[in-house]
Amino acid sequence: MVEDDGDYILTDTDGINGVDTGTMVKGACRNILALVTIPVGSADQTQDNTIITATSANDPTVKDSVTLSTTVTAPVLNIQKTVNPTGTQLPGAVLVYTITATNTGTGTATEVLITDIIPTYTSFVLDSISSGSTLATLAPRSNAVDGDGAGFSAGSNSVEAPDGGTLSLGQNGQWIVRFSVTID
Numbered sequence: 198m199v200e201d202d203g204d205y206i207l208t209d210t211d212g213i214n215g216v217d218t219g220t221m222v223k224g225a226c227r228n229i230l231a232l233v234t235i236p237v238g239s240a241d242q243t244q245d246n247t248i249i250t251a252t253s254a255n256d257p258t259v260k261d262s263v264t265l266s267t268t269v270t271a272p273v274l275n276i277q278k279t280v281n282p283t284g285t286q287l288p289g290a291v292l293v294y295t296i297t298a299t300n301t302g303t304g305t306a307t308e309v310l311i312t313d314i315i316p317t318y319t320s321f322v323l324d325s326i327s328s329g330s331t332l333a334t335l336a337p338r339s340n341a342v343d344g345d346g347a348g349f350s351a352g353s354n355s356v357e358a359p360d361g362g363t364l365s366l367g368q369n370g371q372w373i374v375r376f377s378v379t380i381d
């Protein structure tokens with residue numbers, strides 16, 4: 198960012214070819230600061246090219262350009278859910294659900310919250326929740342919504358991970374929550 202030492206906004210004084218610098222004598226220099234905004238929702242790895250061209254008003258063949266490239270880094274959240282065992286099950290059977298949220302983008306995903314409503318005709322199994330950043334490091338979590346990584350909200354009949362607040366997931370970051378239900 199150029200320090201503001203008396204900068205002023207250039208305007209298109211003649212209505213031709215964009216903003217005008219005014220007369221520039223031989224050897225003169227203008228530092229031009231252009232601000233662009235990346236639209237919210239731009240896809241990860243989108244390439245933005247900003248091209249600035251200076252053209253002489255006296256002789257339009259006298260010109261030069263510079264291209265500035267910016268690569269957008271944005272999060273891409275991928276969520277998957279598996280159940281074990283699969284297939285037809287009888288009442289009383291215990292089903293274990295594993296939900297994995299992964300950031301496959303190059304930007305950090307902020308304010309990530311996994312919420313999963315307990316399926317109809319099943320009941321949440323107390324003390325069945327575990328969560329962690331890898332399957333190998335899943336740790337038991339209390340039923341309460343107490344900020345230990347995951348919990349069960351009786352009010353909404355759902356499992357939440359994290360239970361209170363949200364997560365930030367960097368590139369390739371993931372958060373896994375596992376819990377059990379019984380078929381009514």
Ligand SMILES: [Ca+2]
Pocket residue numbers: 208209210211212213214215216217
């Ligand atoms: Ca102009």
Ligand SMILES: [Ca+2]
Pocket residue numbers: 338339340341342343344345346347348349360
């Ligand atoms: Ca908890």
